[in-house]
Amino acid sequence: MRTIKVNLNKKYSSSYEIRIGKNIFDRIVLLIAKDHKAGHYVVITDDCVGDLYGKKFATALQDIGLNASLIDFSAGESSKNIKTVLNIAGKLMESGADRGTCLIALGGGVVGDVAGFVASVFMRSVPYVQIPTTLVAQVDSSIGGKTGVDFYFGKNLLGTFYQPCAVYVDLSFLETLPEKEFNNGLAEIIKYGIIDDEKMFRILEDNIAALKSKDAKLMLNIVENCCRIKKSVVEIDEKEQGLRRILNFGHTLGHALEAISKFTITHGEGVAMGMTAAALISQKMGYLKNRETERIESLISKAGLPVKIPQSLNAENIIAQLRKDKKKKGDIINFVLLKKIGMPFIMGNIEHKLIAAVIEEMKK
Numbered sequence: 001m002r003t004i005k006v007n008l009n010k011k012y013s014s015s016y017e018i019r020i021g022k023n024i025f026d027r028i029v030l031l032i033a034k035d036h037k038a039g040h041y042v043v044i045t046d047d048c049v050g051d052l053y054g055k056k057f058a059t060a061l062q063d064i065g066l067n068a069s070l071i072d073f074s075a076g077e078s079s080k081n082i083k084t085v086l087n088i089a090g091k092l093m094e095s096g097a098d099r100g101t102c103l104i105a106l107g108g109g110v111v112g113d114v115a116g117f118v119a120s121v122f123m124r125s126v127p128y129v130q131i132p133t134t135l136v137a138q139v140d141s142s143i144g145g146k147t148g149v150d151f152y153f154g155k156n157l158l159g160t161f162y163q164p165c166a167v168y169v170d171l172s173f174l175e176t177l178p179e180k181e182f183n184n185g186l187a188e189i190i191k192y193g194i195i196d197d198e199k200m201f202r203i204l205e206d207n208i209a210a211l212k213s214k215d216a217k218l219m220l221n222i223v224e225n226c227c228r229i230k231k232s233v234v235e236i237d238e239k240e241q242g243l244r245r246i247l248n249f250g251h252t253l254g255h256a257l258e259a260i261s262k263f264t265i266t267h268g269e270g271v272a273m274g275m276t277a278a279a280l281i282s283q284k285m286g287y288l289k290n291r292e293t294e295r296i297e298s299l300i301s302k303a304g305l306p307v308k309i310p311q312s313l314n315a316e317n318i319i320a321q322l323r324k325d326k327k328k329k330g331d332i333i334n335f336v337l338l339k340k341i342g343m344p345f346i347m348g349n350i351e352h353k354l355i356a357a358v359i360e361e362m363k364k
């Protein structure tokens with residue numbers, strides 16, 4: 001098992017470890033018992049992961065003498081709302097949860113974001129552990145303490161920064177992950193290459209087929225590398241005041257596309273289209289060479305992700321949705337652009353005309 005330490009400013013948040021390995025299910029149970037002692041453990045999961053792993057995990061905790069129970073909710077982004085938070089809080093109250101309870105978020109990004117949010121507000125906060133089961137969650141959402149739920153006006157509009165006390169990444173969960181969901185994770189992996197690590201980007205270009213077939217050694221190295229990139233950014237800028245914004249590369253437009261498609265476009269698909277758009281905007285503004293845009297588009301396509309925006313989505317509606325982005329300042333929508341692969345920067349005053357032109361170009 002490999003270990004990465006996330007070192008945070010102790011005045012605000014405690015540091016924690018990310019443990020990464022394959023077939024470490026039983027060891028995770030023992031590590032939780034040893035390192036995160038609690039009077040009561042509640043595994044929070046969705047109904048899909050609950051059936052696959054959740055019940056087994058809660059039973060494994062009980063089998064070593066721990067007081068453990070399980071709460072699940074319907075799988076999918078449509079559950080990522082305040083109603084689910086209230087339902088979970090109600091079930092926690094009924095189960096006798098108190099401040100000595102430790103929550104265990106077992107699932108993808110939706111479970112992690114919802115359970116983390118509950119942990120941050122339930123009884124003015126209880127500890128929680130992240131056990132990510134999707135590739136998106138393993139390389140991205142389980143690390144860094146961003147929690148939250150969607151709101152009528154857009155994605156992740158209600159949330160907190162609240163760090164987990166540990167993250168356990170078991171790559172064997174990915175064996176049951178549908179290909180579409182796996183591809184969503186590839187979008188985040190490609191993002192890390194684009195914003196931080198040209199060397200990893202090249203490894204991805206040369207080995208995308210092996211990665212798609214989940215080559216064990218390659219997967220371990222790539223997932224570990226992504227976790228290291230994310231943790232380094234979070235360490236410098238835990239509350240997203242500056243540097244952490246580069247992690248939103250492709251996400252500004254991606255979130256808008258997800259929302260206006262009523263989430264028929266997945267997070268990874270939205271990010272893939274958003275990354276393509278950001279590269280094209282960078283190119284049209286004279287920052288990025290055409291060849292770099294081509295490399296980005298080509299890798300995204302080879303990963304099985306879209307580089308075209310569906311015809312049915314209207315550019316004006318997409319821009320109206322962008323205006324609701326919670327990261328905008330006044331009327332300025334911040335975009336992460338590129339000078340080259342591995343060199344991002346943040347730009348605030350992009351003309352809406354240019355964004356609309358790129359959207360139209362991507363619909364062809």
Ligand SMILES: NC(=O)c1ccc[n+]([C@@H]2O[C@H](COP(=O)([O-])OP(=O)(O)OC[C@H]3O[C@@H](n4cnc5c(N)ncnc54)[C@H](O)[C@@H]3O)[C@@H](O)[C@H]2O)c1
Pocket residue numbers: 046047048049052075076077080107108109110111113133134135136137140141142143144145146147155156173174175176177178181184267
């Ligand atoms: N907090 C952050 O920093 C952050 C970062 C990136 C994304 N996110 C959020 O994460 C969410 C997307 O996460 P996601 O892509 O993991 O989606 P998800 O949590 O909805 O999971 C996708 C689907 O895969 C199923 N699943 C999960 N693990 C499985 C497994 N091992 N085998 C089979 N099926 C499995 C789930 O039940 C679900 O149906 C979005 O809401 C996004 O906003 C948050």
